Amino acid sequence: MSSEGPAERREGSHKTTAAPGGGGEGNGAASAVRVGNFSDRRLRLNPNKDHKPESYADVRSDLDPGIYSALERHLPPSMLELPKDVKFQFMREILSKYLPEGERNRVQKHKEYRQKISEKYKPLHKEIYNMHPSSFFVPSFLEAINENTEESFRSIISEPSPGIYTFQMLQPKICDMLLSEVENFENWVHEARFRIMRPNTMNKYGAVLDDFGLEPMLDKLTDEFVCPLSKVFFNNVGGSSLDSHHGFVVEYGQNRDLELGFHVDDSEVTLNVCLGKQFTGGELFFRGVRCDRHVNSEYQPEESYDYSHVPGQAVLHRGRHRHGARATTSGHRVNLLMWCRSSVFREIKKYQKDFSSWCGECLREKKERQRQAVNAMRKELFKKEGEPVN
Numbered sequence: 001m002s003s004e005g006p007a008e009r010r011e012g013s014h015k016t017t018a019a020p021g022g023g024g025e026g027n028g029a030a031s032a033v034r035v036g037n038f039s040d041r042r043l044r045l046n047p048n049k050d051h052k053p054e055s056y057a058d059v060r061s062d063l064d065p066g067i068y069s070a071l072e073r074h075l076p077p078s079m080l081e082l083p084k085d086v087k088f089q090f091m092r093e094i095l096s097k098y099l100p101e102g103e104r105n106r107v108q109k110h111k112e113y114r115q116k117i118s119e120k121y122k123p124l125h126k127e128i129y130n131m132h133p134s135s136f137f138v139p140s141f142l143e144a145i146n147e148n149t150e151e152s153f154r155s156i157i158s159e160p161s162p163g164i165y166t167f168q169m170l171q172p173k174i175c176d177m178l179l180s181e182v183e184n185f186e187n188w189v190h191e192a193r194f195r196i197m198r199p200n201t202m203n204k205y206g207a208v209l210d211d212f213g214l215e216p217m218l219d220k221l222t223d224e225f226v227c228p229l230s231k232v233f234f235n236n237v238g239g240s241s242l243d244s245h246h247g248f249v250v251e252y253g254q255n256r257d258l259e260l261g262f263h264v265d266d267s268e269v270t271l272n273v274c275l276g277k278q279f280t281g282g283e284l285f286f287r288g289v290r291c292d293r294h295v296n297s298e299y300q301p302e303e304s305y306d307y308s309h310v311p312g313q314a315v316l317h318r319g320r321h322r323h324g325a326r327a328t329t330s331g332h333r334v335n336l337l338m339w340c341r342s343s344v345f346r347e348i349k350k351y352q353k354d355f356s357s358w359c360g361e362c363l364r365e366k367k368e369r370q371r372q373a374v375n376a377m378r379k380e381l382f383k384k385e386g387e388p389v390n
């Protein structure tokens with residue numbers, strides 16, 4: 001059994017949309033309330049247990065909304081009955097002081113980055129910013145999703161290797177529009193001498209779609225199209241609780257990235273759709289699903305699978321399914337990637353040690369332990385049978 005080199009390098013350390021409610025959204029400053037008037041106010045040490053805090057699930061923040069509800073009980077009594085946005089603004093100012101400096105700068109910079117783009121970039125195809133399923137997807141995919149049963153999904157999906165699902169998804173027209181929109185964005189970036197943020201630490205080319213206005217469309221794509229499939233196929237890695245995404249395109253070929261090393265994605269579920277154009281090579285090679293602890297372990301022959309991209313066709317797999325992309329030997333290949341994440345799954349994972357429901361190596365170890373236990377029991381039984389009975 002060989003291995004493809006270390007996979008521990010988690011692709012991309014971007015957490016831009018990792019927090020529920022979206023990360024640095026530039027134009028989300030919904031209220032213009034000034035906090036200055038309240039600067040003399042102090043939080044109370046003990047919470048007001050009789051006060052029923054509001055829900056902050058709908059506010060845009062990098063922090064968990066529960067934090068605001070919890071903190072609301074500590075507000076000075078004179079503030080408790082003020083409008084929610086005033087309380088939110090006040091609490092946000094306080095909490096921002098506790099974010100690590102680097103994190104605060106990163107969040108702020110990203111917010112400004114998106115703000116600048118949204119002010120200055122003129123979209124080429126307005127129609128792709130709002131999703132119309134019938135024009136986006138091929139009819140077979142749409143029908144299967146509408147029916148929403150495992151049987152309907154299986155009727156359009158192939159599973160050429162365990163945990164790897166492929167299916168026809170996007171209409172050629174949408175692929176073309178996405179390609180030209182990305183090209184248009186990159187031309188604008190170039191002309192405006194704007195410094196572009198690349199999708200992750202491994203790709204030097206490509207763009208984050210969420211950064212130039214496509215976040216709402218991709219939210220809908222995740223909620224209404226990736227989630228139903230993930231619930232059925234990836235329930236054991238948080239497929240039922242996906243709550244954020246990182247959406248981007250990657251570009252391969254001459255004057256672009258050539259290939260991509262062996263790695264795991266920073267996602268629970270990854271959707272990878274080939275948009276085009278003409279190319280040869282660029283196959284994905286998969287080598288088994290692994291947890292953090294086993295990410296560099298060897299693979300079994302049955303875990304090896306190679307996939308050739310077809311424009312419009314999607315591959316859906318676990319983020320922890322180790323993979324890489326072979327060199328795109330000619331032409332130009334562009335793929336749309338959606339890293340879908342579950343904050344709940346990530347939290348629960350911290351308290352678990354055995355991932356045998358999805359990690360191939362954890363499962364192998366578990367079977368080995370069971371085998372040894374059976375052997376030990378067998379030995380014990382034989383010993384007892386051989387002993388003289390008093």
Ligand SMILES: [Zn+2]
Nearest residue numbers: 291294359362
């Ligand atoms: Zn494991």
